[in-house]
Amino acid sequence: MKRLLLCILAVLVLLTSCQTASKNIEPDENGLFTSYVFDTSEDSGKLTARYLALKAVYIGSQDKINAGDCTVYTSPEGLVMMVDCSNRNSFDEIDQQLQMMGVTDIDIFVMSHPHADHIGCLAQLARKYPIHQVYKNNQVYDSVTYREAMDYILENNIPCTVLYEGDSFMFGEQVKVDVFNPPTGLGEWANQNTASSNNCSLALKLTYGDSSFWTSGDLYMDGELRVVEKYGDAIDSDVMKMNHHGYETSNNKNFIAAISPEVVVGMHESITSQTVAMMYSLKYKALTFYNCQDGAVRVSTPGDGTYDVQCQMLREKTFYGEPAANCHYTISNAADMKAAE
Numbered sequence: 001m002k003r004l005l006l007c008i009l010a011v012l013v014l015l016t017s018c019q020t021a022s023k024n025i026e027p028d029e030n031g032l033f034t035s036y037v038f039d040t041s042e043d044s045g046k047l048t049a050r051y052l053a054l055k056a057v058y059i060g061s062q063d064k065i066n067a068g069d070c071t072v073y074t075s076p077e078g079l080v081m082m083v084d085c086s087n088r089n090s091f092d093e094i095d096q097q098l099q100m101m102g103v104t105d106i107d108i109f110v111m112s113h114p115h116a117d118h119i120g121c122l123a124q125l126a127r128k129y130p131i132h133q134v135y136k137n138n139q140v141y142d143s144v145t146y147r148e149a150m151d152y153i154l155e156n157n158i159p160c161t162v163l164y165e166g167d168s169f170m171f172g173e174q175v176k177v178d179v180f181n182p183p184t185g186l187g188e189w190a191n192q193n194t195a196s197s198n199n200c201s202l203a204l205k206l207t208y209g210d211s212s213f214w215t216s217g218d219l220y221m222d223g224e225l226r227v228v229e230k231y232g233d234a235i236d237s238d239v240m241k242m243n244h245h246g247y248e249t250s251n252n253k254n255f256i257a258a259i260s261p262e263v264v265v266g267m268h269e270s271i272t273s274q275t276v277a278m279m280y281s282l283k284y285k286a287l288t289f290y291n292c293q294d295g296a297v298r299v300s301t302p303g304d305g306t307y308d309v310q311c312q313m314l315r316e317k318t319f320y321g322e323p324a325a326n327c328h329y330t331i332s333n334a335a336d337m338k339a340a341e
Contacts, residue, residue, distance in 0.1 A: 033313070034295075036298075037297070046300045047211060051299075052072065057269060065089075067090060067267075068087055068118050075174070077174075081108040082110070083204070084217070086120055087117045087120035087121065090121055097296065105131075109125075109126075109131045110134075111149070113197055119146065132159070134153055134161070135160075135161050136163070138162050138164065138200065165184065178204070179204060198250075201217025203227060211301040211303050212237040214241070214259055214261070221252045228258045235258050235259055237260075238261060239261060239299050240264055241264075242264060242266040246272045247272045247276070248272075261286045262287065263299055263331065265290070265291070265299075266289070266290040268290070268292060271292060277290070287309065287321065287331070288321055294327070296312045297310075307331040310327060310328050311327035
């Protein structure tokens with residue numbers, strides 16, 4: 001009973017702290033909070049993720065290529081790591097947002113998996129922003145997009161490392177990145193079908209002190225459950241990107257419970273599933289955001305389990321949570337919440 005009361009109290013405290021905007025900020029003439037999302041003047045000493053808002057789509061040889069993922073992390077020392085870069089038509093949008101951040105180089109680029117809505121403008125990106133290290137999964141993919149990206153990497157001698165579960169690397173001196181997927185070896189994981197490719201997605205956990213971020217591309221439910229079965233609570237993270245843009249192909253309840261996020265971001269040009277959105281926000285009590293409704297989202301932490309969240313837009317659809325008046329949120333006790341549970 002005591003444990004239950006502690007959990008209930010912690011949830012109430014979290015909800016109260018999350019909805020309290022501590023900064024007195026004002027929108028610009030367009031009603032947006034763009035400058036606050038991309039202002040990097042307070043990034044020093046913090047691990048920050050910016051989930052870029054993208055809208056560009058195009059029709060490929062057979063299917064529509066959606067606005068995919070593109071997340072920019074900055075380390076406490078100011079290094080830049082980008083995970084994915086959406087589709088080939090998204091470069092101008094990404095370029096504009098990187099310029100607002102003052103980015104000139106990309107220290108690390110992570111290809112979560114080789115689909116066109118994740119690595120589509122890599123060659124364009126690398127021509128303007130020198131990339132110093134590429135990490136990718138184990139899949140050799142038969143597509144024009146993948147070949148173009150790899151050709152540029154090889155022709156320009158960009159270091160490229162294949163990652164498997166159990167690997168890790170450092171993002172600067174203080175942020176450790178652990179890899180939880182894909183499994184070692186190729187076999188079925190190298191198949192060209194969509195499910196197999198999505199289940200090849202790199203699953204990464206970034207840890208900075210008592211704070212943590214999770215990203216795992218388009219991992220499907222069977223891939224999620226494999227990770228949960230093998231690693232359990234080790235994947236627990238405070239901030240996460242929804243798998244596969246928030247589709248119901250992914251985001252299994254056991255996977256979400258294992259991560260137990262406080263902040264969740266869905267990256268797509270639309271809300272792909274209201275069921276998933278409400279599951280995160282209502283069942284798991286996570287602050288839930290979508291780029292299509294909230295614009296670009298910045299999540300920053302000094303590494304002590306507290307988080308500062310700023311969104312670009314005041315959302316119109318509120319079934320996954322009422323927005324703060326100035327699109328600013330704070331989480332002050334994520335570490336305490338996890339301890340109470």
